[in-house]
Amino acid sequence: MLKRTSPLIPFLFLALVLLLSPACASAEDKVLVLELDDAITPVSDDIVVDALLIAQQEEYEALVITLNTPGGGVDETLRIIEAIDQSEVPVIGYVYPGGTKAWSAGTLILLGTDVAAMAPFTVIGSAQPVTVSTGGVEPVEDDKIVNALVALAKEKANQHGRNETAAEKFITENLNLNAEEALEAGVIEYVATDVEDLLEQVDGQTIKDRELSTSGATIDTYAPNLRLSFMDIISDPIISSLLIMLGIYGIVIGISNPGAGAEIFGVVSISLGLVGMGFDVNIAAIFLILLGVVLFVLELQAPGVGIFGIAGFVCLIVGSIFLVPMDFPRWYTPADVQQTMIIAIVTPTIVMGLLFVFVFYKVLEVRHRKPVIGEEPTGDLAEAIDKIDAGSEGFVRYRGEYWKARSEDDLEEGDSVLITDKKGPLLFVKKEEE
Template identity: 60%
Template sequence: MDNKCRSYLSTFLFFILLLSQFTGLACAAGEQKVLVLEISDSITPVTDDMVADAISFAENDDYEALVITLNTPGGNLDETIDIIEQIAATDVPVIGYVYPESTKAWSAGTLILISTDIAAMAPYTIIGSAQPVAVTSSGSEPIDDEKVVNALVKRATENAKQHNRNQTAAEEFITKNLNLDADTALEYGVVEYVSPSIADLLSQVDGDEVKDKVLDTEGATIVHYDASLKLAFLNIISDPIVSSLLLLLGVYAVILGISHPGFGAELFGVVAIALGLIGTGFDVNIGALFLIIVGVILLVLEFQAPGFGIFGIAGLVCVVAGSVLLAPTDFPQNYTPAEFQRTLILSVATPTIVLGMFLVFIIYKVFEVRRRKPLFGELIGDSGQALDPIGNGQEGYILHRGQHWKARSSEVIEKGDKVRILEKDGVVLVVEKMKDEPESEK
């Protein structure tokens, strides 16, 4: 009877364990994820690539929604329009959120916010000031051209109409540089929610129907978007200040290099100008190929005519930068997971880095040889051993530190005698016979 009880108990526990495993799998399979993309600076030629990248991740990994946090003073109009079109084209619900507290989403940021499927703001944030401006040598000037302004107003009001938002406010953001705080924007129907945190916002929007989908975001896992190495690098050089400095430094470096050749300034200038052009929106693939070609030429020059390593180092920088920028990680046309992107970039960059380390080793050896003291001066006063009879006008060879040297002497030296080096005359050493030390000194 006891054995049967034990058998029943074991079977019961087994089924309980099996049920718990299935339950755990079901919970894991039903876990919802929300992707968060942070835009915390100016809208640049890379920002729209990052949005496209994040949307592709959200689409392919079955995210419940994409949250775009906005903390921006504005930026380029072309990229802003492209972002708006991407948001409209994707099936993933996109939530625009001015965050964190006490920040802003002016100009381009406002246009993006009112074009998202759900618009929200954190307390004490500001939106508005969306009149287009032109950047000139003297600063920025408002654009009053009716063709441009009217087209932008129509785009903004249609987006507001599509999402049942205040069209008048959307127009006045552009025509009157209207600014609104979070509570007023909520009151005027410009945004749907005011929330202090992402988690709270996801709780508030839970159950909303967006793009024929009922959001299930309550307690969803928050995943922060991590840009690929290529996009992260492009994001840095596309900053208006950085790209402008690169172009400015590049031009002056080329001028300096041409006027004072030999220091490698012109090489730095070429690289800086190429990176600056890419940062301002120049075609990335063309710029990357240009950098790789320049880098290969510089490396060939370094190996054929070794100098101080300037050509080699500049070439290495060009090839590595070009390889990273050329890696095929464009989205959504060439969607690949982030881990594969990193592996791909590493596989492209690793051979270049290995070659660079080899080059650095060669350069180090060249410097080492150049810094080494001449051996001739160190010979004076050293001792050696005669390999031939020397003296009476007869030259012979001595052994010094494992090397054979031709030598002569004004005195007779027999084979096997110890000699001291007095001086060097061309390739011949002048030596004398070493006297034996007195017995008392031994």
């Protein structure tokens, strides 16, 4: 006889399934975090595009881009903003961690994200375009350039419902805002202490026709592939500039000492530096550096004067300054950042140059020192280390070396002798006159 099943059991089972299903779903939710630290370089846009592609293919809820940057290349910044617009993946811009900043190009990227957030004690702004020249810091006065940046900033602010006036003042008045001020001004939507806090706050928001399910989501950190990692290293303006300068020194050393392989190192180093810069190199810098190389070569051909070497060294230093991609619009950073980067590049260049000049002249000094072997020592003094009878042969010490010698006079050990002739390895000597 079958027992009748209680009608409550199916309902209890169904309720249990409904209660557990959200937990199961949330366990599958995941968010990808991309860290943009330091400068925006020629490889930064490739990294952002790659992260967006991974986020879309692996069905991440969103891509969080943490920003800690003084700015960088304008072209790369525009491509990053364009990639964010074209992607179906919601992108959350987050100035993080505390105490950091997203200036200039970093501010534009934050304005271009779907959701903008900042950690406490962070700053955005300082987006006025400037150039650093021999006359000091100069703001860019070209209305065409300034108006284009203002239009872009206001368009991105309007697109995401943010304060257009503040977006304009970032560029025209070098406005800076901390997290609380930016939230109050309507430039950002959230202030969050960390990524987990941010994901809790944005949970349930509808972005790009997608309702975010980020509360308790798994956080994965984006790691670029080997190619992008290598490019990220050499695209740093300091690294790429120093690679080019090292390459120049390598070529000069290779010319002065052929066959040592220094010239091969120089060519490879210069090639990597150019690749890191995206081949966007100041022509004046290349001219000065090449002129410096020519002057060093001339110094090799006419050593001892020093004028060519000093002039070449000066050309290399000035060329390294021009080599730094600091001029707008190639580089979009505040003035103090540009000055710091110039110092960071020029200082090791000067140190390496001085070291190179020191070694260079020491080599020349040795090269032009009167050699012992192969040169006529006639007229020089030596010291008898044996007792030598007149017409006999013995040994003398000449410039720290033992030489076989034939004497015209009777010599005692320790006598000073004058070299009168040399035939092969045999010296002809006589006693030095008192």
